[in-house]
Amino acid sequence: LAGSIGEMSRYTLSKFYRNIDPKLTRIFIVEAAERILGTFAPELSSKATRELEKLGVQVWTSSMVSDVDADGVQIGRERIEAATVLWAAGIKASDLGRMMGVETDRSDRIVVENDLSLPGHPEVFAGGDQACFMLENGATLPGIAPVAMQEGNAIGKTILNDIKGKPRKPFKYRDKGQMATIGRNKAIVEIGNLKINGAFAWFTWLLVHIYYLSTFRHRVFVLMQWAWSYFTFGYGARLIVNRDWRIYREKKQGCDDDSSS
Ligand SMILES: Cc1cc2nc3c(=O)[nH]c(=O)nc-3n(C[C@H](O)[C@H](O)[C@H](O)COP(=O)(O)OP(=O)(O)OC[C@H]3O[C@@H](n4cnc5c(N)ncnc54)[C@H](O)[C@@H]3O)c2cc1C
CATH class of the missing domain: 3.50.50.60 (FAD/NAD(P)-binding domain)
Incomplete structure (x- = not known):
């Protein structure tokens, strides 16, 4: 996610604004653990950190978020002023x-x-x-x-x-390895003792994800969509078609009718 935002601000959006420079976007990953992608081997985790840093992402590890408000994030005594905060600390099952x-x-x-x-x-x-x-x-x-x-x-x-009428067998999970993409031509892959990173890992990630799609039609369709995004640098990301997420602050008393967020 942080890698995608880094790429979006530095490549996709960079040429389309006159008054702001999207390349100046500050992106932070705040991670409570000692390193990001903690399920991967430490060397892959540090390679991913280096790649993210090249995309302008600052990685803060051993940093526990203690508060989030409309203007930023508190990490103990440190504070990051931010209008946009994405919380990605785990999922919850349905009720x-x-x-x-x-x-x-x-x-x-x-x-x-x-x-x-x-x-x-x-x-x-x-x-x-x-x-x-x-x-x-x-x-x-x-x-x-x-x-x-x-x-x-x-x-x-x-x-x-x-x-x-056959007996039931206990379920056994087979760990086939793990992969994570960081950005364009950047990924990490760990399969048993095999640890790869960079463009080859990214290509492996792509092939595996295409392979596991359910039908041939889906595979071709997704491959075409990804190829389009790859060669056009995902310019579709410029369009914001759903604005439900936008937070409008309450108007302060005595202010005029400026309702911008
Ligand atoms: C942003 C994001 C990124 C992820 N990236 C990765 C990744 O890179 N690699 C990876 O391995 N995993 C990833 N995951 C996790 C992966 O997507 C899930 O583990 C996987 O999809 C779980 O499959 P599932 O069939 O259990 O649930 P789902 O794929 O979520 O399917 C559940 C379905 O049930 C439906 N449903 C929900 N409630 C009801 C109801 N009451 N009645 C009927 N239907 C209902 C939902 O609409 C949904 O279609 C990611 C998840 C997220 C959210």
Whole structure:
């Protein structure tokens, strides 16, 4: 996200304003942990940090956000003045689990059995972002696409086995590695002991994501869209078609009718 904003301000928007210079946009990542992309090997994490810095992103690690208000972000005694703050610290499952009165974790994910069924309800399953699958070491599987895809497949197979009268098998997650894009021609990929970064990693990321799309038509369509964005530097990003996010401050008493944000 920070990489995309960096690229957007430095390449996509840079030529289109006379009175402001989008290249002067200040972008910060504020991360509570010691390094960003903490699930990756430390060397990939530092390569990603260097790449982000080249895009003008300042990476603040070991920095816990203590407050966010309309004018900025407080990090302990430090403050960053900001009109735009994007909060990306985790996701929450839908309210469905809590509505059903079943056991959920702190992200409202339903705690499931080892065959992904609900405790006491072998006929009901939860998978993907909605499920909290506990590993033997006490950790839980993260809310990412490979987990959702493998859990969906496993649930399908379990239902087929039930119909055929075969016994259920416990779900086993196969970690196929992890990837993250940082920007144009910039990514990091970790598959077992293999650690790559730069353009080759970015190309691998692209191929894997295209491969996992559901139909040939989707693959071709997405590939064409991405190629268009790549060669045009995503100029479509200049258009803001939905303005619901815009915050209008309340008018101060005694001020005239200036309602700009
Ligand atoms: C911004 C963002 C970036 C991400 N990037 C990555 C990434 O790079 N790599 C990665 O591995 N993962 C990524 N993820 C996580 C990944 O998208 C999810 O883990 C994955 O999509 C989960 O799949 P799912 O089928 O469980 O849920 P979803 O894909 O969210 O599908 C759930 C569906 O259920 C529908 N639904 C919700 N409530 C109801 C209801 N009450 N009744 C009926 N339907 C309902 C929703 O509309 C939705 O279509 C990202 C997620 C986000 C938000």
